[in-house]
Amino acid sequence: MASTDTGVTGPTRASIEARTLRTDRWWVAPLLTFVVFSAFVVYATIRAFMGRDYYSSPYLSPFYSPCLGDCVEGASDFGQPFKGFPFSAALIILIFPLGFRMTCYYYRKAYYRAFWLSPPACAVAEPHQAYSGESRFPLILQNLHRWFWYAAVLVALILSFDVVLAFRNAEHEWGHMGLGTLLMLINVVLIWLYTLSCHSCRHTVGGRLRHFSKHPVRYKLWTWVSKLNVHHAKYAWYSLFSVALVDLYIWLLAMGTFDDPRFF
Numbered sequence: 001m002a003s004t005d006t007g008v009t010g011p012t013r014a015s016i017e018a019r020t021l022r023t024d025r026w027w028v029a030p031l032l033t034f035v036v037f038s039a040f041v042v043y044a045t046i047r048a049f050m051g052r053d054y055y056s057s058p059y060l061s062p063f064y065s066p067c068l069g070d071c072v073e074g075a076s077d078f079g080q081p082f083k084g085f086p087f088s089a090a091l092i093i094l095i096f097p098l099g100f101r102m103t104c105y106y107y108r109k110a111y112y113r114a115f116w117l118s119p120p121a122c123a124v125a126e127p128h129q130a131y132s133g134e135s136r137f138p139l140i141l142q143n144l145h146r147w148f149w150y151a152a153v154l155v156a157l158i159l160s161f162d163v164v165l166a167f168r169n170a171e172h173e174w175g176h177m178g179l180g181t182l183l184m185l186i187n188v189v190l191i192w193l194y195t196l197s198c199h200s201c202r203h204t205v206g207g208r209l210r211h212f213s214k215h216p217v218r219y220k221l222w223t224w225v226s227k228l229n230v231h232h233a234k235y236a237w238y239s240l241f242s243v244a245l246v247d248l249y250i251w252l253l254a255m256g257t258f259d260d261p262r263f264f
Contacts, residue, residue, distance in 0.1 A: 019125045026121040033114035040240060044094075047247055051088035056253035056260070058168040059180045062187065063247050064090045066158050074172075077165065078158075096151040101240075103145035105199050106233045149200040156195050159188045169262070178260040183249055187242040194235035197228035 020026070047054075047063055054061040055075035067075045069082045069089030082092050101107055112118045119126035134142045163184045169176040195201065206222025209215050228235075253260055 020121075020123055022121070022123055026124055030114040030117075030120045033110050037111060037114065040244060043244060044098075047251070048090040048094055049088050051090070053251050053254035054090070054247075056180075056250050057170045058165055058172060059184065059250045059253065059260075060162050060165075061247045061250045062159055062162070062184075062243050063094060065155075065162050066093060068092050077161070093155070096148065097155050099144065100148040100152040100155075100195075101236070103142045103148055104236065105145070106236050108142065146200045146204075149195070149198055149204075152195050152198075156188070156191050159184075159191060163188050175264075176262060177264055178262045180246075180249060180253065180260050182263075183242075183246050187239070187246045190235060190239040190242045193228060194232070194239040196225060197230075197232040197235050199229065199232070201225050202229050 044063065047061075052072075054064040055067070055072050057074050060067065060075055060077075064071075064075070066078045067089050068078065068080060069085040069092055071080060071089055082089070085092060113120050116128075117126050118128060118131070132139075134140055163181070166181040166184050167177055168174050169178075202222065202225045205225055206212075206215075206218050209218060209222075212219040212222075252258065
């Protein structure tokens, strides 16, 4: 009777008993990804459900921006249409940047390898006997990535607006800059680099074009995004660290741990 095994031990695969013939420390990368990504998920979850210490005038945590629920005084710049929301205000908007990252092509590779071992590394056998791709629930939801990208662009615009507002002092007087302003500025630059280097952005600006010569503007944009796309993985991690760092900084300011150093 023919074997029905479709995994790495199937009849069409090389008959090798060892899990891999690699002699390098291939397990370091997926392990590091697992530890760092898990730490971020735990931190972000705790901060999202805290519902406090997310605003220290004039700084608003990116986890809570825009603040649309029951916000502390001064934190809401777009009104509070969800006033009375029974949970943390962060839960209203975090689904969009989180959905963008979770469905990101690079992050899929990262957490598929680190969490599901599918496969854990190149030339390393995975433990799964079958693979259905992203055609079934819940992985079919990965196809929403394009729509999450549109939302991510809007979120990046709002965070850029927050940076502009950060050029004020605690009394909202313009023409001032603190360490928090600098951290927020670096964060929004990294977020824009991550968002614009996305594969969906590359397809949006230059996809489905049969003749680039007939669309010189879109072709130029496509070449720029393509150059950014090469570094998409780096921007993904840099922006992940920066958004957590900015939130942590504002959290400490809001608790009164220290005062924000002002440059001018």
